[in-house]
Amino acid sequence: MIFVTGGAGFIGSNFVLDWLAQSDEPVLNYDKLTYAGNLNNLKSLQNDVRHVFVRGDICDQAGVLALLQQHKPRAIVHFAAESHVDRSILGPGEFIQTNINGTFSLLEAARTYWGALPDGEKAAFRFLHVSTDEVYGTLSPEDPPFSETTPYAPNSPYSASKAASDHLVRSYHHTYGLPTLTTNCSNNYGPYHFPEKLIPLVISNALGGKPLPIYGDGQQVRDWLYVGDHCAAIRRVLAQGRLGETYNVGGWNEMANLDVVHTLCDMLDTLRPKAAGSYRDQITYVKDRPGHDRRYAIDARKLERELGWKPAETFQSGIAKTVQWYLENQAWVLDVQSGAYKTWLETNYQNREA
Template sequence: MILVTGGAGFIGANFVLDWLRANDEPVLDLDKLTYAGNPENLAALQGDPRHIFVQGDIGDRGLVGKLLSEHRPRAIVNFAAESHVDRSIHGPEDFIQTNVVGTFHLLDEARAYWVSLPEEEKAAFRFLHVSTDEVYGSLGPTDAPFTEQTPFAPNSPYSASKASSDHLVRAYHHTYGLPVLTTNCSNNYGPYQFPEKLIPLIVLNAVQGKPLPIYGDGMNVRDWLYVGDHCTAIRAALEKGRPGETYNIGGWNEMPNIEIVKTVCALLDEMRPDPAGPYARLITYVTDRPGHDRRYAIDASKIDRELGWRPAETFETGIRKTVRWYLDNMAWVEHVASGAYRNWVETNYSERVQA
């Protein structure tokens, strides 16, 4: 059995579904079910005895310790995190509590559990911490992509909290010997993503005829990784990664935000034409967010070289699958787009006048 934290969120749910499609090893799934944790993401596993779901917080040491002693997982995969930059700007404290304090509590309980294991199980145990490329800061237009040796330079409360958690994970390996792995991924996209992130927000707003808000000049560049590829990379790191190592996971797809939006609009024009005209007519430039990093880019050659992983999807194939999924699952989108979600969009974008 493995313990997955944050397994009802976007990447975590995709990982759990992918894991149980690939093998029969059970998953103990711990999720706090905040705004981004959605049990509907796991509806396909209802009644599946391989999936044990527990609602709870990684910061609840009593609960985590109890789950570890009762279920005795061979590995922990930690997705649990507050992960949206804009939310961290409006309310950074939640990010410190979950990403820093919560990770510390989870690590400390994992260490106590690991120490108690028989030697063979102790040697096989792994703690895999899922992190982000945002810990590395921002790149200039001609700078080389981030590698695992790039110094940390976080620029938002979110990325600072994730950098802090990465440092804690590293420290628990070097101080206590806990067999940890850290993965730093680029921007994920795909099914089940909460519709405040760029791609699902654009799809949802477009089909509703609402403005498509683009920060600044739209030329902020990100490396885009299909979530299914991210899942296979994590499985490779868990299976073959060397304890104490960090692996950058990227899609080899650098693209400015405005091109992402135009690509989504063109796919929507093809898949669900709007009688009112091309969806790109809805693009609206709004005031940029504070401290908006200009460019991220991931050099994923280490995980390719050492673990034999490369993404299976190009951006063209991945984005087509993604837009199709959202159009085919609008009931899911509508359920997620609750009053709390609409209030968030209003809070974040109403203050940003058209640029």
């Protein structure tokens, strides 16, 4: 069995679904079910005995340790995190609590559990920490992409909290010998993405006849990684990664936010045309967020060189799958757009004048 934290969130639920589609090894899925955790993501596993769901908080060190001792997993894959930069600007406290204190509690529980394992199980155990490229800060247009040796320079409360968690994981390997692995990924997209992030928000707003908000000039560049590719990379690192190492996971797809929005609008014009005009007509430029990083780019050559992984999807193929999924799953979108989500959207955008 493997122990997955945050397995009802966007990337976590995709990972659990992909894992059980390719393996009979059970998953203990541990998720607090905050606003972005959604058991509907896992509805297809409702009667699957290989999927054991437990609602809980990674800050509950005693509770996590009890579960580890009961179920005896061979690995922990740690997705659980607060992950939206805008939310971290409006309320950083939860990011500190979950991403830093929660990771610390999880590491302590894992260290106690791992330390008591028999020698063979102890040697086989892994703790894989899933992190972000945002810990590296921002790049200018001429800078080379982030590598695993790029100095950390986080620029938001979110990325600072993830940087702290990365450092904690590294320290537990070097100080205590805990067999850790860390992955730092670029911007993910794909099915089950909570509609506060750019791609699902644009799709949802476009179909709903609402403005498509573009921060600043829309020229912020991101490296886009299809979530299925990310899950495949994590499986590869878990199986073959060198202990104590960090592996950057990227899609080799640098695109400006505005170009992504144009692509989405053009696809929707073809697949779900409006009665008149183009979805591009709904684009609205709004005030940029504070400290907005200008460019992220990932150099994923270490992962390809050492473990033979590279993304299977181009941006064109991945975004086509993504748009089609959202068009076919509008009931899922409507379900997650709860009153709390709408309240947050209003809070985030009410002071961003056009």
